[in-house]
Amino acid sequence: MRKLIIAAVAALTMSMGTAQASGEYHPDFKEASWSFEGFFGRYDQAQLRRGYQIYSQVCSACHGLRLLSYRNLSDLGFTEDEIKEIAAEKSVRVPHDEVGAELNDDGEFFTREAKPSDRFVSPFPNDAAAIDANGALPPDLSLIAKARIGGPHYVYSFLMGYAEEIPEEVSSQKGFTVNEDKNFNLYYPGYYNSMPSQIYDEMVEYEDGTPMTADQHAKDIVAFLNWAAEPELDERKSLGLKVMLFLLVLTAMLYALKRKIWADVKH
Numbered sequence: 001m002r003k004l005i006i007a008a009v010a011a012l013t014m015s016m017g018t019a020q021a022s023g024e025y026h027p028d029f030k031e032a033s034w035s036f037e038g039f040f041g042r043y044d045q046a047q048l049r050r051g052y053q054i055y056s057q058v059c060s061a062c063h064g065l066r067l068l069s070y071r072n073l074s075d076l077g078f079t080e081d082e083i084k085e086i087a088a089e090k091s092v093r094v095p096h097d098e099v100g101a102e103l104n105d106d107g108e109f110f111t112r113e114a115k116p117s118d119r120f121v122s123p124f125p126n127d128a129a130a131i132d133a134n135g136a137l138p139p140d141l142s143l144i145a146k147a148r149i150g151g152p153h154y155v156y157s158f159l160m161g162y163a164e165e166i167p168e169e170v171s172s173q174k175g176f177t178v179n180e181d182k183n184f185n186l187y188y189p190g191y192y193n194s195m196p197s198q199i200y201d202e203m204v205e206y207e208d209g210t211p212m213t214a215d216q217h218a219k220d221i222v223a224f225l226n227w228a229a230e231p232e233l234d235e236r237k238s239l240g241l242k243v244m245l246f247l248l249v250l251t252a253m254l255y256a257l258k259r260k261i262w263a264d265v266k267h
């Protein structure tokens with residue numbers, strides 16, 4: 001119990017620390033609700049597919065998703081053939097991407113089409129090349145929805161947080177200087193980051209009739225990133241529900257049993 005209290009206090013002070021350490025002004029995260037929140041929350045498969053579309057058409061130019069395999073896309077309703085096709089658009093350098101893979105008969109590296117069992121192919125061969133191309137390292141997005149305080153709420157606010165006008169609360173801060181080389185983002189620690197704003201109306205074309213607004217796009221990509229970080233959420237919650245139901249029934253049965261066993265005992 002004592003350990004638990006210490007851990008809780010430590011977690012609390014840590015989260016307060018990050019918010020206040022720099023004395024920066026960050027408004028509360030932008031309001032958004034997700035289908036996957038709450039006890040009964042589940043992913044919306046159509047939304048995940050739209051999010052994947054954004055990842056593959058936009059974000060994948062700079063960001064990897066190296067903890068996902070192409071075959072994981074079956075969760076989104078893609079068929080085996082579709083997944084094969086998606087994978088085959090990428091090429092894997094062998095043995096660079098596969099530990100222990102063989103060189104070809106001439107003892108050289110070779111490339112082949114990616115297979116459904118391959119991990120998502122990253123856009124850059126390594127971090128140095130990624131930094132060189134972008135001025136900063138575009139982090140792998142596999143776990144980003146879990147890696148930041150606020151999770152999906154942070155990522156959503158960050159994506160929508162690029163501002164032309166710097167708010168008074170920020171510009172009036174002591175020591176704040178405008179950085180012409182980077183992009184101002186109200187939610188990013190330190191405000192300036194190397195990723196240009198990505199989200200705008202009609203950035204990709206949806207086929208399911210969903211409105212193609214910047215806000216909708218941001219929500220869809222964030223839902224997809226949350227799935228990438230926690231693909232087992234639906235199963236976990238279904239199992240949780242079953243366990244609760246089981247415990248409820250068990251309790252009722254045990255209670256009935258107890259009453260029966262003790263029925264004849266006189267006080």
Ligand code: HEC
Binds near residue numbers: 188
């Ligand atoms: C042109 C390249 C490029 C594209 C396209 C791009 N990003 Fe980035 N992104 C970056 C770079 C570079 C950084 C690192 C910024 C820094 O450290 O200053 C970054 C950082 C991030 C971060 C981390 C922010 C943090 O708190 O550290 C997230 C989340 C993110 N990008 C999401 C996305 C999403 C979602 C998309 C697609 C809609 C996308 N990015 C498209 C280059 C890109």
